[in-house]
Amino acid sequence: DAGVIQSPRHEVTEMGQEVTLRCKPISGHDYLFWYRQTMMRGLELLIYFNNNVPIDDSGMPEDRFSAKMPNASFSTLKIQPSEPRDSAVYFCASSSGAEGSDTQYFGPGTRLTVL
Amino acid sequence: KNQVEQSPQSLIILEGKNCTLQCNYTVSPFSNLRWYKQDTGRGPVSLTIMTFSENTKSNGRYTATLDADTKQSSLHITASQLSDSASYICVVGVLNSGGYQKVTFGTGTKLQVIP
Numbered sequence: 679d680a681g682v683i684q685s686p687r688h689e690v691t692e693m694g695q696e697v698t699l700r701c702k703p704i705s706g707h708d709y710l711f712w713y714r715q716t717m718m719r720g721l722e723l724l725i726y727f728n729n730n731v732p733i734d735d736s737g738m739p740e741d742r743f744s745a746k747m748p749n750a751s752f753s754t755l756k757i758q759p760s761e762p763r764d765s766a767v768y769f770c771a772s773s774s775g776a777e778g779s780d781t782q783y784f785g786p787g788t789r790l791t792v793l
Numbered sequence: 794k795n796q797v798e799q800s801p802q803s804l805i806i807l808e809g810k811n812c813t814l815q816c817n818y819t820v821s822p823f824s825n826l827r828w829y830k831q832d833t834g835r836g837p838v839s840l841t842i843m844t845f846s847e848n849t850k851s852n853g854r855y856t857a858t859l860d861a862d863t864k865q866s867s868l869h870i871t872a873s874q875l876s877d878s879a880s881y882i883c884v885v886g887v888l889n890s891g892g893y894q895k896v897t898f899g900t901g902t903k904l905q906v907i908p
């Protein structure tokens with residue numbers, strides 16, 4: 679398996695533009711997580727899905743952020759409109775089985791820079 | 794408020810030496826505790842996962858301990874190697890009322906192993 683795949687790896691955009699980050703989880707995994715990492719705040723969980731259904735989106739910072747999982751092999755995180763403070767590395771992770779004890783596998787991340 | 798504190802913030806050790814990283818948490822009700830290793834520019838990689846009933850778990854040269862009474866965990870690295878240079882993140886999970894997990898991240902310890 680290729681692991682969790684994220685695209686793009688780097689994204690530079692201007693304030694106000696729409697940004698879409700993409701994730702393909704490991705095949706067979708039924709949990710998918712979106713994280714954000716910054717120097718100031720460290721790693722933060724934004725939202726996670728179980729069997730394509732959003733379970734907890736309490737970490738989504740505001741309405742400008744939205745996430746979807748239309749099928750078991752694809753998820754998107756959209757920011758519209760983007761702001762400079764959204765600049766961060768966004769990670770997608772997936773896991774299978776019992777949520778509390780299973781290993782999460784992280785993708786390589788998307789480094790987002792909003793000018 | 795659920796918090797996870799890690800110490801030290803950063804650490805430099807000589808190759809071949811041992812070291813111990815600390816994680817104290819106030820998270821409740823406790824579900825599990827994970828240690829991740831994150832190389833610069835990459836996604837975190839899971840090292841260990843421990844539930845309430847486990848007090849030690851090893852993964853090669855990495856050994857994690859958990860004291861659920863004092864709410865402390867440590868990650869011991871034996872015979873350090875240059876490739877151990879990374880950030881180490883402690884993550885504590887709780888089960889919310891819906892039976893799903895919420896996580897709290899520590900800010901990490903940045904370890905540098907020098908020749």
